[in-house]
Amino acid sequence: MRLFPAIDLKEGRCVRLKQGDMNQATVYSDDPAAQARAFEALGFDYLHVVDLDGAFAGKPVNAAAVEAIRRATRFPVQLGGGIRDMKTVEGWLGKGVTRVIIGTAAVRDPDFVRAAAKAFPGQVAVGIDARDGWVAVEGWAETSTLAAEDLARRFEDAGVAAIVYTNIARDGMLSGIDWDGTIGLADAVAIPVIASGGLASMDDVRTLASPRAAKLAGAITGKALYDGRLDPREALDLLKAGGRP
Template sequence: MDVIPAIDLRDGKVVRLIQGQYDKQITYRDDPAEQARQFCTDGARWLHIVDLDGAKAGRPVNTATIETIARLGLLKIEVGGGLRDESSIAQLLDMGVTRVIIGTKAVSDFDWFSRMAEKFAGRIVLGLDARGSMVATHGWLEDSRQTVLEFAARADELPLAAIIYTDIAKDGMLTGPNIERTQALAQAVKTPVVASGGVKEVDDIRKLNPIGVAGVIVGRSLYEGTLTLPDAIAAAR
C-alpha cells in the first residue's frame, strides 16, 4: 500500500480546507516545492496535488506551481482540481504529471470521461468524492443523484489508473478514515482504490492495510504532527 502525501494548493500556497469548505482554510507553507522535496526525503514515492483554485474555477489555475514541482523529478505526481476538458489533461501530462484526477466532469458527462479514459489509458484517475453514500461534485459544493457504488461499477469498465475515494465528512477532520465504506468500494471493483480523508495516526494506516486498498492519501496529519511520513510508510508495509 502506497502512502501518498498531499499538497493542496490555493494561491500558490500549501493549505488545507476543512471538509472542503473554502471559508475554513489552514495555511501550512508558502513553498510547495520545498514541501515536495521534504516528502521525497521522508520516503514518499507519490505526491497528491489538488488545485483548489482550479476545482472552484473549473480549469487548472496553479499550473506554474505544479510544473515547478513536476520538473524536480523527485516524485510521481497525481493532480486534480478543475480538469474538465481534454486540453487541460494534456497540459498537465505534458508538464510531467504522472496521472490526473477527474471528478466533477466524470459524473456530469460520463461519455466524455470514458473517451478520456480510453485516450489517456492508465493515466486517468477517477476522483470519487462522497457525502454519505452519494457522489459529490464541483469541489464538494454540490451533490449528485448517484451512489458511490453505482457510479464506481460503471467506471470500473474503463482503463483507469485508480479510483480515489474521499469521504468528505472525514476529510481534514483527523477523526480516522471511513473503513467500512472504503472496504466496500475496494471489494466491489477491480480498479485499484486509494483511500483519502480522515487519517490521523499510524493506527489508521494499520486499519487500512488489510482491506485491499492500493494506497492512502495523508495530508493534515502530516502538517499537524499527529503522524510522520516514515512511520506511515513503515505501517503500510
C-alpha cells in the same frame, strides 16, 4: 500499499481545508515546491496534488505551483482539480504529471472519462467525493443524486487506473478514514481504490497495512502529516513491513 502525501493548492500556497470548505483553510507553506521536496526526502514515492481553486473554477488555476513542484522533485504526481476536458488532460500529462484525477466531469460527462482513459492508459483516475453516500461535485459545493458506488460501476470497463474515494465528512477532521465505506467500494468494483479523507494516526496506517484493507491501493495523508500526528518514517516502514512491527 502506498501512502500518498497531499499538497492542496489555494492561491499558490499549500493549505488544508475542513470538509472541503474554502473558508476554513489552514496555510502550511507558501512554497509548495519546497514542501514537495521535503516529502520526497522523507521517502514518499508518489505525491497527491489538488488544485482547489481549479476545482471551483472548472479549469487549472494553480499551474505555476504544480509546474514548480514537478521541476523540484523526481517522484510521480497525481493531480486533481478543474480537469474537465481532453485539452486539460493532455496539457497536464504533457507537463510531466503522471496521472490526472477527474472528479466533476466523471459525473457530468462520463464519455469524456472513457475517452481519456483509452487515450492515456494508466494515467487517468476518477475522484469520487461523497457526502452521506452521494457524490459531490464542483469542488464539493454541490451534491448530486448519484450514489458513489453507482458512479464507480460506470467505469468498470473503461480502463480507469484508480478511484480516489473521499468521505467529505472526514476530510481534514482527523477523525479516521471511513474504512467501511472505502473497503466496501473496493469490494464492489475491480478498479483499484485509494482511501482519502480523515487519516488521523498510526492506527489508520495499521489498518491500511492489515489484511482487511488488502484490496485497497493505498491512502492519502494530509493534515495528520502536517500537524505532526503521523511519523512519516514509521508509517512508511510499517507499510513496507506489511503491518508487522
